[in-house]
Amino acid sequence: MSSAPVIVRRARPLLGTLVDISAQGDRAERAVQSAFAAVMRVQRLMSFHTRGSDVDRLNKLARRTPVAVHPWTWRVLREAQRLSAVSRGTFDITVAGCLVRWGYLPKRRSAAVDRRADWHDVVLLPGQRVRFRKRLLIDLGGIAKGFAVDRAIDRLRAHGVLGAMVNAGGDLRAFGGAPQRIHVRDPRHPARLIACADLQTGAVATSASYFAASTWRSKLVSPLVDRRRRASTNRSSVTVAAPTCMLADALTKVGLLRGPGPVRRLGGQPMIL
């Protein structure tokens, strides 16, 4: 006699949103707890607000001296810089300077940011060390949430679950199991949900401006700023599918600012509402 496989679904408040993890398999409960631990680790390392996070230390010290970061932070910074290069600056983690000036991120003592600074001024050095060439602030909100989802998925796979889904406030990734119907909010009526795809394996992320005012106040979220025009975007909602959630997350910002063409060139499948 065989029993049905266990399905576990849990949610915790993390990364400034609700992180929802479901998994199927005999040891699903332990796998899900371990996945949450990975998300918490990303939060500790990459939060703009948390004192002593890698991002906080970089923003305080990297203008003066090279700062060593955790291998996970290093991976996110490397991917951010790669995306900045291939998107010719559309994706740029140094927009934090603009956001502080506009009052969307809290002011800090070192808030005197050089207006000419951009991603070129973030220098990745040997030994996983980072230095800033100008006075600037970085914020990994536009990419770290997706990275956290990817690390959670790694843990779930390592625990041998049959299938799983991780959803961090709209950045989600799945593997195994049956195809899952994915909904997005109608940007004209956020009250309405629209079924947009069936996802079996891979990641889907959506960026939109409808809840932006409130999400700005929470942690690890990415306000949608056009670095080159230094203005907010007016496209309403971009959904991107990609093999990893980090890529899907980052490419939603490219889609909002530059439309679907560049998203496709960078390896994502866009859907714009």
Next chain:
Amino acid sequence: MSLSIRWLAPAAVCVAASPACFAIQYLGVEQAQALIFPDAREFVRADARLTPDQIKAIEAKSGMRVRAAEQRVWQARTEGKLLGWFIVDEVLGKHEFITYAAGLSADGSVRQIEVMDYRENYGYEIRNPVWRRQFAGKRLGDKLKLDEDIKNISGATLSCRHITDGIKRLLALYEVALR
């Protein structure tokens, strides 16, 4: 790493637009207790019934409003020793209604937070007491129509600010009424 996705046709996208009223049940009380305090042998009911003065003190300490004078609390114990406090709390946003469990260690630090129930509603006013009463007892009312198919939403979810605020209030409650 691979991608296997089937986009729905634009026509289907329109047709499938759903009313946004849905609920997810994550955990019952006993499940949440076992998850947050796996080392506990027993949970002793120790509800907090707050006096007006205590409510005032909690509001002053936390800066948050106290809506209910009664709070569901358990002591997590093992062999007579207090491991911590297990508290069930509810928070209300503009569109969401969340029941969650907070585990506090014996010294009052947050041990773990688990969401028990999540409900999102846009059809009518969530602050309406009649609407909320339908959820009393932590069970889905049969009369309530909820879309069970909406499980995965991509795109800006409501923030967890209300839970963060709720935890501030519970930490003040610990100081005022439990410690």
